[in-house]
Amino acid sequence: MAANYWASTQYLHWQYSRETLAQMRQKLKDEEKHLNQLFPLPDMRYLSCFFSKLLARLGKNMPVPIRQQALATAQVYLRRFYSKVEIRKTNPYIVITTALYLACKLEECAHHIKNFVNESRALWPSFITASEIAKVGECEFYLISEMSSQMIVHHPYRTLLDLQTPLNLSQDDVSMAWSVINDHYLTDLPLLYPPHVIAIAAIFLALTLRQPSTNAQQPQTATANMYSQASLRKDASDPTITGTTTQQKKSQHLVNWLSESNVNIKAVMECCQEIISLYDLLETYQESVCKEAISRFTRAQGLDK
Structure with missing residues (x-):
């Protein structure tokens, strides 16, 4: 290896x-x-x-x-x-x-x-x-x-864990970014970008879209959070986020860290946009449609025998 x-x-x-x-x-x-x-x-x-x-x-x-x-x-x-x-x-x-x-x-x-x-x-x-x-x-x-x-x-998970301390990520931040990484496998990103770029994009989305919980319910998954935080999606593609909340400070710290690194920021933003587009698309996902489409060609050609 x-x-x-x-x-x-x-x-x-x-x-x-x-x-x-x-x-x-x-x-x-x-x-x-x-x-x-x-x-x-x-x-x-x-x-x-x-x-x-x-x-x-x-x-x-x-x-x-x-x-x-x-x-x-x-x-x-x-x-x-x-x-x-x-x-x-x-x-x-x-x-x-x-x-x-x-x-x-x-x-x-x-x-x-x-x-x-x-x-x-x-x-x-x-x-x-x-x-x-x-x-x-x-x-x-x-x-x-x-x-x-x-x-x-090579997967983005390792980069995510390596950056937890330098970027002051909480365990909730890491869990959210981990979920975003899981979701990116539904796109072409694994064939288009290096794992570290995808990991940083996942961190950026996690910090931008995760809001402090105001009730005792379980934290939302990355996908559900993307859906419910639609008003924040514009900010997710804007690398100039500033603010006073803890999450906004972490986001700004990430932006500053990126500006001093050799990471391709354009590639990171492209990954963010791809993942957000995925969540938009999945709002209309129907499992039965996929199952029926696959069933048609497998049975018609005898591939299920």
């Missing part, structure tokens, strides 16, 4: 510009025009949300629940894989099962392949059969091949 992100395969082979990523996806569409016309799909961010929920359910149902970093690695594997392979030519339920199985191996929390197949079959009996162990094994090699055996994933 490359301890230095800049020397890693993630940076050298799996970080793209938006234009390059769009061209890759357009190429897939052009190569499979018939499938695209026959089986239209929702926005990729809707599908990413759907896949994330499936991964979370599978991870929770395992004999030993799977930790967040392995789930995050699986999400990155899915995004990498589907940047190379047309989704309509696969059974996403098998790919999801395989991605998590493989991610657990890499994150050193491995489970037996039978556990994954048994739990996925219990969750999605219409798409996973008792004979899927062989298919998951085949799919594992398929994923590894498409990712050119470049399996190590």
Whole structure:
């Protein structure tokens, strides 16, 4: 494993510009025009949300629940894989099962392949059969091949924890930023920006959007907070926030720290905007739409057999 992100395969082979990523996806569409016309799909961010929920359910149902970093690695594997392979030519339920199985191996929390197949079959009996162990094994090699055996994933979580003390972040701040990082895997950001940029964007959003609790209820999740604090979204993209509250002082401290660092501030703001756009989009997310779209092409092509 490359301890230095800049020397890693993630940076050298799996970080793209938006234009390059769009061209890759357009190429897939052009190569499979018939499938695209026959089986239209929702926005990729809707599908990413759907896949994330499936991964979370599978991870929770395992004999030993799977930790967040392995789930995050699986999400990155899915995004990498589907940047190379047309989704309509696969059974996403098998790919999801395989991605998590493989991610657990890499994150050193491995489970037996039978556990994954048994739990996925219990969750999605219409798409996973008792004979899927062989298919998951085949799919594992398929994923590894498409990712050119470049399996190590650097995540923003480490940067977040490293910056907790320098930026005077409370545990609530870290928890909120952690949730934002979890949510960014629903976007293309893992393929577009370095982990430290994403971590700083998550911190900025956490400090800007988290308000002191005025009741005894549980703190809102990052997503719910984004929804309820719509009036603050304009400020979230403005790096000149000032004020007298504790959170505003922390935000200003972050801005000052950024101005003295070598971090690409434009990239940080672009990440913030992407995540905010995600939350806007997810207000209209419907799981049934994604499930039906996937069901149509898997069953029509016999991919669920």
